Amino acid sequence: MISKKKLITSVIVVNYNNQKRIRRCINSLIKQTYKIDEIIFVDDNSSDNSLSELRNFKKKIIKIKITKKTNIPSYDQMNAYYRGFNKSKGNVIFFLDSDDYFKINKVKTAIKYFKKDNKVNLIFDKPIIYFNKKKFYKYNLKNRGTVFTPWPRFSPQSCISIRRNYLKKIFRNLNIKKYPTVWFDFRIAFQSYIDYKKINFINRHLTYYQQSSSSASSKYARFSKNWWKRRKEAHNFVKYLSKKNDRNVKSNLDELITNTFNFILNNYD
Secondary structure: OOOOOOOOOOEEEEOOOOOHHHHHHHHHHOOOOOOOEEEEEEEOOOOOHHHHHHOOOOOOOOOEEEEOOOOHHHHHHHHHHEEEEEEEOOOOEEEEEEEEEEEEOOHHHHHHHHOOOOOOOOOEEEEEEEEEEEEEEEOOEEEEEOOOOOOOOOHHHHHEEHHHHHHHHHHHHHHOOOOOOOHHHHHHHHHHHHOOOOOEEEEEEEEEEOOOOOOOHHHOOOOOHHHHHHHHHHHHHHHHHHOOOOOOOOOOOHHHHHHHHHHHHHOOO
16 A cells, blocks of 8 residues: 655755756756655856756756865765765655656655655666767666675666665765775675665666766776676675675675786786
């Protein structure tokens, strides 16, 4: 039975030098079929005129300007979302990077999912990988076992919807300055897996996820040296978080392969 209780919604938009895509991002929130109670725009010390774009919208947008950075993108992103969360009032929080945008029915679909099951604290919808108007595709994600790889599949940051109380726990456990190549979405996904033994997906593609050659993740081409290095750090993070939560991580084939390739690449380059 679906609860009739009103859920207050906050969308935290994190931006860094994305002036050209801000209108698309914010318009996708204003046009939602479910009214969003507040939009919180966190600018992570952009050097372009990003904040000036917000003057074009009649809807009130809460603006936060960050002036101090670590210059480690994953840490700065976590800090930006944390700053936005501290300013928010919603009991359901949506994350959105400013180069991405929502389908018109995303918030309504997520809220319906939360109302249907009060025990669900975190959900991922599925992304539409977007290059331009002529080039995009739906990316299908399915839950997998963790025998080979100890972490589950998950969607990117902008596909996350989360209850406020659970997000408090997430920040308390995960807002740490360790493992710089492990991004916030990975941290959230693995904490959720520890807590619930699965990742909750909405089986619908509700978020356009922009792909760009200038993004921070572009230097981690699949099977490159940086990719293997980041994967090793992901395994180290999984061990750290498991231990912190009194969980054991068994030896797995993925870690063995990762360690082997890192050894080869570091010693025979």
